[in-house]
Amino acid sequence: MKILSAKFIKSVARISQLPPDKFPEIAFAGRSNVGKSSLINCLIQRKNLAKTSSSPGKTRLINYYSVNDRVYFVDLPGYGYAKVSKEERKQWKRLIESFLTASKDLVGIIQIFDSRIGLTELDIEMLTWIKHLQKPAIIVATKIDKLPKSKANHILNQHRLALKEFGDFEMIPFSAVTKHGAKEIWKAILSLIHEHK
Numbered sequence: 001m002k003i004l005s006a007k008f009i010k011s012v013a014r015i016s017q018l019p020p021d022k023f024p025e026i027a028f029a030g031r032s033n034v035g036k037s038s039l040i041n042c043l044i045q046r047k048n049l050a051k052t053s054s055s056p057g058k059t060r061l062i063n064y065y066s067v068n069d070r071v072y073f074v075d076l077p078g079y080g081y082a083k084v085s086k087e088e089r090k091q092w093k094r095l096i097e098s099f100l101t102a103s104k105d106l107v108g109i110i111q112i113f114d115s116r117i118g119l120t121e122l123d124i125e126m127l128t129w130i131k132h133l134q135k136p137a138i139i140v141a142t143k144i145d146k147l148p149k150s151k152a153n154h155i156l157n158q159h160r161l162a163l164k165e166f167g168d169f170e171m172i173p174f175s176a177v178t179k180h181g182a183k184e185i186w187k188a189i190l191s192l193i194h195e196h197k
């Protein structure tokens with residue numbers, strides 16, 4: 001995918017602040033610190049447009065990026081940060097839930113999990129939600145550069161098997177360090193946009 005332009009559009013805390021529906025939207029979801037911003041930066045070939053941060057839980061807003069004036073990448077707030085209070089977690093849930101149900105131009109969700117950790121309870125909650133909403137999703141298993149080489153294939157196959165329990169999802173292994181999987185993810189994104197038309 002040739003990136004001609006990538007722009008930060010806005011951060012929103014409320015669904016009423018969503019930008020006017022104009023482009024198909026791809027939402028990115030995952031646990032805090034999973035590598036969501038790194039994935040977005042890699043896909044749009046910018047070093048730091050989506051803020052990456054080593055302090056998890058910092059981004060609590062929905063961030064909109066427009067890519068090639070053609071598609072919105074929507075960075076959803078990360079979840080599952082231990083220090084977050086119950087009330088904050090509730091707010092997070094409300095915000096994501098209202099986004100997923102309100103966005104008319106949402107064509108698909110990129111659900112990201114850490115290949116070293118596997119699916120967490122909240123990942124599974126998200127997958128169940130996605131299935132319930134009948135939204136197409138691509139599952140990205142990230143940080144694969146950190147898997148022990150001799151065990152990587154075995155681990156990834158186990159993740160695929162675990163995923164099967166929750167639906168017929170495509171899983172793409174990815175690394176922001178080696179960029180492994182980036183082309184495949186773009187291909188999947190373009191087909192989501194295409195299918196939606």
Ligand SMILES: Nc1nc2c(ncn2[C@@H]2O[C@H](COP(=O)(O)OP(=O)(O)O)[C@@H](O)[C@H]2O)c(=O)[nH]1
Pocket residue numbers: 030031032033034035036037038039051052053054056057078142143144145146174175176177
């Ligand atoms: N080794 C490795 N580190 C990664 C990868 N993706 C992200 N990271 C690191 O994980 C941390 C969190 O990444 P970030 O993109 O900010 O996660 P976010 O909170 O989900 O947006 C940062 O220190 C990144 O450099 C990856 O594919 N491989």
Ligand SMILES: [Mg+2]
Pocket residue numbers: 036037038051052053059
């Ligand atoms: Mg981030």
